[in-house]
Amino acid sequence: MTALRLSMALTENPMTRPLLDGRVRVQGVELAATGLHPSELFWRQLKFGEFDISEMSLSSLSIGRSQGLRDWVAVPVFTTRRFFHTDMLARDDAGIETPADLVGKRVGVPEYQQTAAVWARVALADEFGVRASDLKWFMERPPEKSHGGATSFAPPPGVDLTYIPPDRTMGQLLASGELDAAVRYLGTTNLVDRSGRSAASIPHLRPLFADKVAEGVRYLRATGILPINHVVVIRRSLFEEHPWLALNLYAAFAEAKELVYEPLPDLIAGWARTGDVDASVVHTLRDTDPVPYGIAANKHVLERLSQALVEQGLVAERVEPLSLFAPSTHAL
Template sequence: MSGNPIELSIALAENERTRPLLEGSVVAEGIRLRPSRLHPSEMFWRQLRYSDFDVSEMSLSSLIIAVSRGDTRWAALPVYTFRKFYHTAILVRAGSGIRAPADLRGKRVGVPEYQQTSVIWCRGILEHEFGIRADEMEWFMERGADRSHGASTGFAAPPRIRLSFIPPSTNIGRMMVEGELDAVFHYLKERNLVDRSTIDLASDPRVTTLFENPAAEAARYYRKTGIYPINHCVVVRRAVLERHPWVVLNLYAAFLAAKAEARRRMLDSLQHYLAPGLLGEQARSGLESDPMAYGLRATRPVIETLIEYVHEQGLSARRVGLEELFAASTLDL
């Protein structure tokens, strides 16, 4: 490592764990980061199509698919900037007759992109937990080839999947309220260069969630499987690592420090509830755990489950190995 820091461009979506890096309160030793705040949809499209940034968040499913097809531009760090129980956020149209997962059979489902991680998690959980297969639904995808992540990874609809592209004149939100779709897996209304929907379906009385109590379903699934689905990882351009291999662990340490800073802020805020006993012992015990853990040792079963889902859903011809995805120096973290 030379005495002068190297300069790297980095793209992140802002949340409490990335904000310290974006604002500069946490720095990576030996590295001067030039940050861009971007919506994930746009960020992933720009990275997969144009390789705009040296470091960025990345759709974990798109990375798996790209690597399975020989794309070696990126090495992942076991840093997971976003996790969510996306199947609990599936939206259904009132009047569609959908009251339980089984009712999705034969229905019209809108997705921003068929291969995106959140949608893969939804399909995998529906199949393995409720017996609902992807080929039992009809799929409608909002992103066209000019803005899709799949256009850069060779996406084609898997066998037996009925998939149509939504015309540019409309979008998922409009089709839902006009009765042309019955359900949505992962609805995006935030403005960015990729997604088109703008209607606030969450506050529309014509739309509700598939699960009456999403929090209870998330807790049930987590208790049963121990899986907190991972959506995004962080990638570094391999060309950078060939010149500066030390960047991997320096960046990893910086992301850990940023997460620790976010945790300290959270615990400081919660002290006002803990001190007077407003949060019980179960809450105190839960706060000692780390559901957002980084590193492969803590998350290997989650990553391997997603790799399996990508393969069994026909999006990769083979199961990708962890050593193909992650930088070699992170495999034992």
């Protein structure tokens, strides 16, 4: 049997690199693999559908599905996740010492519906009592260069949102004091994002959480949630013609992740030898996967995001997470 020749675009991160560089292959598939920044990748997929297989914004996939867009079938491979609210930035002259102080402030965001911003608003509301309607939002991406441009985004009722003019950037507004804070800031330049300067280079800008690690640990202990950002998708027409692709892809991504974690046991054993961890926890650390794939291990996270999209006015009705995924993967 001749292998399928398919295009695939992934973001550059350790768990996907073995697929991008060819160390791991998908059985029955010859891949033309491309590494892209997620901002550009998701826009190109949502607007032009350029790739057969790709990572995708989980929030944009869900919003599109709520509107009847069924171009993509997901595989429960979750390539990036982090505590996004710990990335919030604030000017040191804006009177913002805690998340509660964001009320009434001018806050920048690359894209209102991006998954990172959704999760940050979940934490603001659930943990600190700050609602999206309490802030004045400024969005950098224009409709024609945004994920929301492909999913008919409009500011939810009660949300004060202004588009940053195309000749200005979020970085410039933060530097000038025209913005007080950023829920998410991307200093990279690609076909979608334009600030092009690091947060560290912007005067008077500092992390809202002085100890981001401690806040992440606190949040995980309080909620049990390590937020999921990206998921892998297959073009629906391709999946319907070749349904075996879903499980073959899942197996390849799992193998790629295993390559990343392969050196971990030796590293952990070294920690025990030097006294950095107690020898009694070596077995537990070795056998723990902090970023599991599959639906069962992530059901609570997927359910919370699904509900958050309703709470934040980004979908009219809740999207059942299982409806996003290939049926053959539901038991994973």
